[in-house]
């Protein structure tokens with residue numbers, strides 16, 4: 001089935017249902033929040049008679065500038081609802097487990113499709129973000145759907161964050177055209193970028209510390225272990241501690257960089273990033289997944305952390321031996 005056919009199926013399902021509940025993955029990023037809030041805003045503006053809810057079990061302080069999500073609905077409210085899950089590769093990663101109570105599920109995603117769920121699925125791995133898919137959805141049915149300034153703000157934010165500020169290889173002319181459509185809604189880009197870039201003083205101090213503490217392996221894997229002690233010292237939330245992965249993103253010859261964040265419950269969150277090299281198989285080996293060059297995983301001990309680092313180093317060695325032109 002073509003992507004257009006899948007989009008049509010999604011629109012038909014939306015039209016058929018009076019109540020729609022939208023879900024996303026836990027530990028939300030700009031794309032998860034932007035695509036869910038963006039779709040909700042489009043559907044609310046287009047179908048004021050329908051009930052459209054966002055039901056998630058966690059929240060991002062970093063993205064609080066995009067506004068609140070909806071108050072929790074009682075369990076009974078799910079039974080007659082169509083559920084739409086955005087930006088989430090696997091069921092296990094859906095933030096609100098009550099999605100199972102919905103009468104039917106749609107999956108809309110741009111991650112490597114490791115698991116199929118939902119009676120209707122529209123997955124485009126090549127898209128730079130799920131927000132880009134929602135922008136394309138609006139553009140395809142623009143005679144029927146209404147795009148508001150609010151919706152465009154959410155969607156543009158997710159397009160910006162998931163594409164590394166339009167820097168990654170999956171950014172296409174189509175990405176920019178769709179981003180342009182959002183900009184045409186008169187959104188305030190300075191408001192968006194200021195919220196994305198501004199940091200607390202403690203976070204700045206932590207960045208300097210992270211630069212000092214990061215390590216580099218024999219073949220160029222940069223890594224940082226953010227311990228419980230460090231989090232306490234700089235009063236960091238898990239979300240702020242996790243942002244440290246970006247401190248390592250521009251070291252020459254270091255094509256893979258990894259932040260390990262101690263969750264404090266016996267598990268260590270792994271944030272894996274790369275240039276040119278595909279790291280998704282490595283993430284899958286350690287209970288994770290994601291995109292070719294941006295993945296998440298989990299390890300459960302320092303020994304497992306070191307094993308992952310050794311695997312990453314071997315992968316980078318092999319990549320450098322077999323390829324040229326990397327930086």
Ligand code: AMP
Nearest residue numbers: 089271287288289290291294295296297
């Ligand atoms: P993160 O470092 O958590 O921001 O993850 C990077 C990307 O990989 C995001 O698009 C996540 O949604 C995705 N991701 C993270 N962990 C997993 C996982 N366990 N399985 C599948 N995708 C994941």
